[in-house]
Amino acid sequence: MLIVEEMYLLLTKDHGTAGRARKYRRYGLAAAAVADLAELGMIEIAREGKDPQVTVVRAGMTGHEPLDAVLPALDSMSGQKISTLVGRSQLDPDTAVGRSLAQQGVVTEESRLLRGPRFMITSPAAEIALRERLGQVLAGDRQATLAEATELGLLKALNVAHGLLGPARGQLDRRELTRRIEEIAHGIPAVEAVKRRVDPFTASTLATVATSAG
Known part of the structure; x- marks a missing residue:
């Protein structure tokens, strides 16, 4: 399981609300996605500096829905500092992670009128x-x-x-x-x-x- 998927489970209550850490949730998920992409060799995080730059070094997709959902936006942000990236709303993989976990049978997706989907943990x-x-x-x-x-x-x-x-x-x-x-x-x-x-x-x-x- 991806880091971003495991973070999603830790930050999501069983009944599906963002709940825990609601205010900063997307920072944690975006950072986890960045960590996954670095581990897969899709991006490179500079070794120097307290707030290093992130560079996209490989083209294409990873085959992981949560990561592929943010790659197009990340590609246009290549060269920015990592703390800037984790704050970008375009890099919030929340829905993509939920749908990936739904495909794995960990959560179920519920549609909500005029709002985004809600995911409920059904297999803990x-x-x-x-x-x-x-x-x-x-x-x-x-x-x-x-x-x-x-x-x-x-x-x-x-x-x-x-x-x-x-x-x-x-x-x-x-x-x-x-x-x-x-x-x-x-x-x-x-x-x-x-x-x-x-x-x-x-x-x-x-x-x-x-x-x-x-």
Whole structure:
């Protein structure tokens, strides 16, 4: 299963609402798609710089619907910084991922009048297995794959890791979980890009709350 498909499962409630991390959901999915495309050799992420450029290096399609859905738009954005790319609405693969998972029998698609389709998780086995693997990684019982490290890092970057991981986080409290994920996902470009997108909003919200409280 693609990184973007597994992220979709982690960020989607069983009854189909975007729910968890609704505000920044598309950043996480776009970043996961970028990570998949880099893994497949379709794009190249520069090795230098804190916010590296992304270059499309291969023509054609991947054969994966969620990735092929964003490739045309990404091709026209080649050379932009990765944090810019994950914020582009054209690179949001949400519907394409849902339909891919529907073809795999993991979710079912429901049409809604005047709104986009809604996808409901009907076969939770894949998400259960994913959460078990992430729990083993956090506990140190297995070495993280690049996909697992990216997924954990993206959850942290979206500020939803503690709530969404649930039992998978074991006995780790919020601070310990943050430290553990930073160890696992350190330096992954897609993760750093989402942090760049989300952190300014988080800081702004905290400042607003503090001002109101005062």
